[in-house]
Amino acid sequence: MANINLPSLSPEGSLTRYLQEIRKFPMLEPDEEFMLAKAWVEHEDSEAAHRMVTSHLRLVAKIAMGYRGYGLPVAELISEGNVGMMQAVKRFDPDKGFRLATYAMWWIRAAIQEYILRSWSLVKIGTTAAQKKLFFNLRRMKGQIQAMDEGDMRPEQVEHIATKLGVTETEVISMNRRMSAGDHSLNAPMRADGDGEWQDWLVDETPDQESLVAENEELTQRRDMLAEAMTTLNERERHILTERRLKDNPKTLEDLSKVYDISRERVRQIEVRAFEKLQKAMRNAAIQKYGAGILEDASN
Numbered sequence: 001m002a003n004i005n006l007p008s009l010s011p012e013g014s015l016t017r018y019l020q021e022i023r024k025f026p027m028l029e030p031d032e033e034f035m036l037a038k039a040w041v042e043h044e045d046s047e048a049a050h051r052m053v054t055s056h057l058r059l060v061a062k063i064a065m066g067y068r069g070y071g072l073p074v075a076e077l078i079s080e081g082n083v084g085m086m087q088a089v090k091r092f093d094p095d096k097g098f099r100l101a102t103y104a105m106w107w108i109r110a111a112i113q114e115y116i117l118r119s120w121s122l123v124k125i126g127t128t129a130a131q132k133k134l135f136f137n138l139r140r141m142k143g144q145i146q147a148m149d150e151g152d153m154r155p156e157q158v159e160h161i162a163t164k165l166g167v168t169e170t171e172v173i174s175m176n177r178r179m180s181a182g183d184h185s186l187n188a189p190m191r192a193d194g195d196g197e198w199q200d201w202l203v204d205e206t207p208d209q210e211s212l213v214a215e216n217e218e219l220t221q222r223r224d225m226l227a228e229a230m231t232t233l234n235e236r237e238r239h240i241l242t243e244r245r246l247k248d249n250p251k252t253l254e255d256l257s258k259v260y261d262i263s264r265e266r267v268r269q270i271e272v273r274a275f276e277k278l279q280k281a282m283r284n285a286a287i288q289k290y291g292a293g294i295l296e297d298a299s300n
Contacts, residue, residue, distance in 0.1 A: 006054065006082055009075045018078075022057040030099065037094035052089045052100060053082075059101055060085050063108050069139060070116050077112055084111025130167050134175050137165055142176075152176070229281035236260065237274035244271050 009018045028036065028051070039048035060081040067077050088104035096103075113136060141161045142153070153161075153176060155169075162169045230238055243251040253264035260267070 005050075006057070009078055015074055018075075019058075019061060022054070022061065025054040025057060028052070028055045028100075033100055034094045037089075037092055037100065040089065041092075041094065049086075049089050052092075053085055056085055056101060056104055057082065059104065060108050063105065064112060067112055067116060072116060072119055076119075077115070080111045080115040081108045084108040087111070130165070130171075134165050134167050134171060138172070138175055141165070225282050225285045226278075228285060229278050232277055232281045233274050237270060237277070240267060240270050241274040241278065245275065 007018060007021045009015070033052065033055075036045075036048040036052050039045040040052070061078055064074060064077040064081045068074055084107040085104055088100070088107035091107075092100055092103055113132065117132065117135070138161065141164060142157075145157055145160060152173065158169045158172050158176075162172045165172075230241075233241065240256055243256060253267045256267045257264045
């Protein structure tokens, strides 16, 4: 799949010439598309995959054109969309009963949108699905309510967009300001005379060496106390507590009930009892080491 050769399209090249070239690839009939897809799924036939990709290059170009408003080269948008198209062909299951174009549209849009989010700003714009939806719909929504002027929107406009897109009004205001302002270099001079840069005023929030040493010592002490407290549990309690609360991928009550041939409720009871015993042992160890005052300070 990675060796598929597609018509070249560079930022300096002619978009018109590229569009003319991809029109030479014929569209596929449903039966033909199904047979090609089966050939790829069952035999990894690269020629079949090539025909499926090239027959949909016009679809990629059409979708990419819809994202021209973000100031990125159309050639790069199409190239990213072509990558999404190849991913769609790679994962397409012809036995599901729908056409490749229907399935591929999601992959094409996803590839283009991810590229825009990576490239549009040096600072990552959207992390959650809701934020990405806001990023790609804010411009359209502002156009619908005639709010395309630069600057902040009116409160009722912000409320309307937030309600429609299912986000908070704060997120709408923040995204609008970020999209309107663009990126600025931290190396830019603060004054016209060039004396001093904005980065000179950034606060170094990394912990100092003394804090790191103290944190490492405290972590080591906590681990030692935990290891000592675990010895107060019997083998079954220790195993259940470890599997349920100390593993990155904890076992389910059902899994452990099968190991010990007991009910899930019984496993839960053993887990709770073991945790209480562990807490008591660690509390006693802390009192012996630091005195009772350490627990009063922790509770405050």
